[in-house]
Amino acid sequence: MKNENAGSVRVRVPASTANLGPGFDTLGMSLSLYIWVEMRRSERTLVHFSGGGFEGIPADKDNLIYKVAQLVFKEAGVEIPELEIGMRSDIPLTRGLGSSASAIIAGMAAANALIGSPVSKDRLFDLATGLERHPDNVGASLFGGIIAAAWDGEHADYVRVEPPQNLKVLALIPEFELATSAARAVLPEQLSIQDAVYNISRSSLLTAALASGRLDLLASAMKDRLHQPYRAALVPGMEKILEQATRYGALGAALSGAGPTLLALVDRTSSECDRLEAFMQSVMSENGIQARTLWLEPDLEGAVCESGIHPDLFLETIKGEISS
Numbered sequence: 157m158k159n160e161n162a163g164s165v166r167v168r169v170p171a172s173t174a175n176l177g178p179g180f181d182t183l184g185m186s187l188s189l190y191i192w193v194e195m196r197r198s199e200r201t202l203v204h205f206s207g208g209g210f211e212g213i214p215a216d217k218d219n220l221i222y223k224v225a226q227l228v229f230k231e232a233g234v235e236i237p238e239l240e241i242g243m244r245s246d247i248p249l250t251r252g253l254g255s256s257a258s259a260i261i262a263g264m265a266a267a268n269a270l271i272g273s274p275v276s277k278d279r280l281f282d283l284a285t286g287l288e289r290h291p292d293n294v295g296a297s298l299f300g301g302i303i304a305a306a307w308d309g310e311h312a313d314y315v316r317v318e319p320p321q322n323l324k325v326l327a328l329i330p331e332f333e334l335a336t337s338a339a340r341a342v343l344p345e346q347l348s349i350q351d352a353v354y355n356i357s358r359s360s361l362l363t364a365a366l367a368s369g370r371l372d373l374l375a376s377a378m379k380d381r382l383h384q385p386y387r388a389a390l391v392p393g394m395e396k397i398l399e400q401a402t403r404y405g406a407l408g409a410a411l412s413g414a415g416p417t418l419l420a421l422v423d424r425t426s427s428e429c430d431r432l433e434a435f436m437q438s439v440m441s442e443n444g445i446q447a448r449t450l451w452l453e454p455d456l457e458g459a460v461c462e463s464g465i466h467p468d469l470f471l472e473t474i475k476g477e478i479s480s
């Protein structure tokens with residue numbers, strides 16, 4: 157059989173949850189929801205979407221994935237102005253699950269793979285954080301696992317922490333969208349020293365607890381006074397869920413990224429999973445919000461290149477559909 161895939165690359169990149177409560181813009185974890193991007197050289201630029209979930213996303217050179225690919229080519233000193241790009245994604249847009257960071261990493265990783273990977277992962281991390289501004293999302297999508305990162309405007313230092321084996325994640329994803337920019341606009345410009353200390357201490361405790369498997373500390377370590385109280389008005393039901401989730405078996409709970417998704421960390425041996433899920437759904441219903449729940453795992457791999465033909469993907473399937 158002729159190798160129809162010759163010259164194309166495909167990457168798979170996980171979603172991410174940023175902040176984990178107090179770790180605003182610094183602590184993130186990757187999740188087992190994915191975007192796949194295929195890319196190859198072309199005579200003219202074409203962007204294909206496979207499956208749903210891409211409403212409003214440009215299918216031309218304005219597409220984020222095309223643009224970030226060009227940044228990588230520029231960094232590597234090569235010129236590939238025309239690209240054919242295919243994508244498929246399970247990550248809902250503007251829900252606080254890092255879709256923009258995953259798309260940036262997917263575009264950069266695919267472009268880098270297409271030219272033989274001359275750009276290091278650490279450099280891709282800096283380039284991607286320069287665009288997204290949140291190293292917690294970007295780092296988790298690129299490296300997988302839990303990332304603690306600090307960004308100075310040009311460079312991100314980071315440490316990757318292996319997620320505790322017993323950790324699983326319940327995501328409650330409301331039907332409504334909340335753009336990160338809107339959820340950042342409600343934050344105050346200044347904080348009291350008391351609130352700053354409150355967050356620094358919990359963010360440090362949370363990082364150490366996750367690194368050492370102290371799941372018993374998550375309930376208090378995931379508390380936050382920097383962003384969640386200000387964002388609560390944007391997500392009806394959030395306050396009650398964050399306050400009470402541990403009574404229903406969660407180890408801890410947080411707003412995922414800038415929201416509106418709410419996240420509970422759970423011990424996979426817990427017998428209370430169904431009770432917790434029912435509680436979180438019932439609070440959303442009380443508030444008249446449609447929401448779905450997903451049980452997820454921390455992703456351990458981050459961005460990976462895949463080989464072989466994927467049954468649903470993209471460029472070859474699409475080409476087949478067009479020519480048949």
Ligand SMILES: Nc1ncnc2c1ncn2[C@@H]1O[C@H](COP(=O)(O)OP(=O)(O)O)[C@@H](O)[C@H]1O
Pocket residue numbers: 191213214219220221243245248249250251252253254255256257259334335336337413414
């Ligand atoms: N696959 C993609 N291709 C192009 N743009 C994307 C893609 N995924 C996300 N985006 C862009 O990112 C925006 C969502 O980013 P943001 O508001 O930060 O929410 P999220 O929490 O999902 O990251 C989308 O509205 C879109 O502009």
Ligand SMILES: N[C@@H](CCOP(=O)(O)O)C(=O)O
Pocket residue numbers: 172173174175180181182251252253254255256290292293336339340383412413414415
């Ligand atoms: N730290 C940022 C994270 C935004 O994440 P997203 O998944 O909502 O894009 C913030 O809290 O604003």
